[in-house]
Amino acid sequence: MSEKDDFIVFGAPSIGEEEIQEVEATLRSGWLGTGPKVAKFEKEFAAYKGLPANQSAAVNSCTAALHVSMIAADLKPGDEVITTAMTFCATINSIIHAGLTPVLADIDINTLNISPSSIEEKITPKTRAILLVHFAGRPCEMGAIMALADKHSLIVIEDCAHAIETEYKGKPAGTFGDFGCFSFYVTKNLATGEGGMVLAKNKEKLSRVKRLALHGMTKDAWHRFGDEGYKHYQVVECGFKYNMMDIQAALGIHQLARVEHNWEKRQAIWNRYQDAFKDLPITLPAEVETEHRHAYHLYTVLVDETNTNIGRDQFLEAMTKKNIGIGVHYLSIPEHPYYQSTYGWKPEDTPNSTLIGRSTVSLPLSPGLNDNEIKRIIASVQNLLG
Numbered sequence: 001m002s003e004k005d006d007f008i009v010f011g012a013p014s015i016g017e018e019e020i021q022e023v024e025a026t027l028r029s030g031w032l033g034t035g036p037k038v039a040k041f042e043k044e045f046a047a048y049k050g051l052p053a054n055q056s057a058a059v060n061s062c063t064a065a066l067h068v069s070m071i072a073a074d075l076k077p078g079d080e081v082i083t084t085a086m087t088f089c090a091t092i093n094s095i096i097h098a099g100l101t102p103v104l105a106d107i108d109i110n111t112l113n114i115s116p117s118s119i120e121e122k123i124t125p126k127t128r129a130i131l132l133v134h135f136a137g138r139p140c141e142m143g144a145i146m147a148l149a150d151k152h153s154l155i156v157i158e159d160c161a162h163a164i165e166t167e168y169k170g171k172p173a174g175t176f177g178d179f180g181c182f183s184f185y186v187t188k189n190l191a192t193g194e195g196g197m198v199l200a201k202n203k204e205k206l207s208r209v210k211r212l213a214l215h216g217m218t219k220d221a222w223h224r225f226g227d228e229g230y231k232h233y234q235v236v237e238c239g240f241k242y243n244m245m246d247i248q249a250a251l252g253i254h255q256l257a258r259v260e261h262n263w264e265k266r267q268a269i270w271n272r273y274q275d276a277f278k279d280l281p282i283t284l285p286a287e288v289e290t291e292h293r294h295a296y297h298l299y300t301v302l303v304d305e306t307n308t309n310i311g312r313d314q315f316l317e318a319m320t321k322k323n324i325g326i327g328v329h330y331l332s333i334p335e336h337p338y339y340q341s342t343y344g345w346k347p348e349d350t351p352n353s354t355l356i357g358r359s360t361v362s363l364p365l366s367p368g369l370n371d372n373e374i375k376r377i378i379a380s381v382q383n384l385l386g
C-alpha cells in the first residue's frame with residue numbers, strides 16, 4: 001500500500017456507508033460468527049443467480065469453496081481434473097489439496113479461456129472432472145464444454161472468482177456445472193474482505209459442502225447457540241474451518257445490492273479503454289459477444305516488445321512510477337517452480353497460456369475510479385506505448 005495520496009490502488013473495493021453501518025450493527029449485536037446475516041446473504045446471492053435459497057453455501061474464500069466442492073464431488077485420490085494453465089494458483093492448489101491430480105489444458109488465445117479442443121486432448125481413462133475459470137469475467141464456451149462433460153461423464157466445477165455477473169447465452173455462470181465457486185476477496189467484483197460461495201446443483205452435495213466447511217459437524221453454531229434450545233452436534237467426517245462470519249456477510253449483503261450498479265461503472269471504463277487504446281500497438285481484449293455477458297472483472301492488454309518501445313515488465317515498472325497500480329493475471333501455471341518440480345510441467349507445453357502470461361497487463365478497473373483517474377491512466381498508457 002502506497003502512502004502517496006495520488007496512488008491509484010489496483011482493485012480497490014467500493015465500500016459504501018451501508019456496509020459500514022451494517023458491520024457496526026453486527027458488532028453491536030454481539031453475534032459476529034456464522035449467523036442470520038450469513039443466511040440472508042446466501043439466500044440473496046442464490047436469488048441473484050436465479051436459484052432457490054437451498055442451493056448456496058457461504059464459505060470464507062473461493063479457495064475453500066473449490067476445495068470442499070472437489071471433496072463433495074466424491075472423487076478418488078489419483079483421479080484427474082483438467083483445468084486451465086492460465087489461472088490463479090488457488091485453482092490448482094485446491095485440486096492438489098483434495099488429493100486429486102491436476103492436468104493442464106491450454107487456452108484460446110483470443111478469449112483467454114480454457115479451450116474445449118485442448119480439454120478433449122487431455123482426457124484419459126482417469127479423467128473425472130473439468131475445473132474451468134471464466135477468465136476476466138468472460139464466459140467459457142459452456143456449450144462445447146458441457147457436451148464434452150456429458151460424453152465422458154465428467155463432473156464440472158466452475159471457478160467463478162471473476163464471474164459474478166457473467167452469463168453464457170442468458171444463463172448465469174456457476175449454474176452450468178455441478179458446482180460454482182465464487183470469491184469475495186478484496187479485489188473481486190463483490191468484496192467482503194475474504195469470502196466465498198458455493199452453488200451446487202444437488203441438495204445432498206450442498207449439505208456435504210456446508211458440513212465440510214464446519215468441521216464435519218451435523219449442526220452449525222447458529223443452531224447450537226441460538227434460541228431454539230440446545231442441540232447436540234455430531235462429527236460425521238473430518239471437515240475444515242471454512243465458514244463465513246456475519247461480519248463478512250454484513251458487507252456482502254450491501255455489496256450484492258450494488259453489484260449491478262458497479263458492473264455498469266466498470267463496463268463504462270472498459271469501453272473507454274477500448275476506444276482510447278484502439279490505435280496503440282498493443283493487443284486489446286476481444287470485444288464481448290452480444291449473446292453473452294462479461295463481468296468486466298479485469299481489463300487486460302498484451303504488451304509485445306517487438307511492437308512497442310518497452311517490454312511488458314518495463315511497462316509495469318513505468319506505470320507504478322506514475323503512481324498507477326497495475327496487475328499481472330497471470331504468469332502461466334507452469335512458470336512456477338513448485339509445479340515444474342512436482343508435475344514436470346513446462347511452459348512450452350501450454351504455449352498460448354505462456355505467451356499471454358509473459359505479455360499481459362491488467363489496468364485498474366475499480367468502480368470507484370473517478371474521471372480524473374481514468375484520464376490519468378489513459379494518458380499514461382498512451383504516453384508509454386504510443
Ligand SMILES: *Cc1c(COP(=O)(O)O)cnc(C)c1O
Binds near residue numbers: 088133161
Ligand atoms: C481470486 C481467485 C481465486 C481465489 O479466491 P479466494 O477467495 O482469494 O480464495 C481462485 N481462482 C481465481 C481465478 C481467482 O482469481
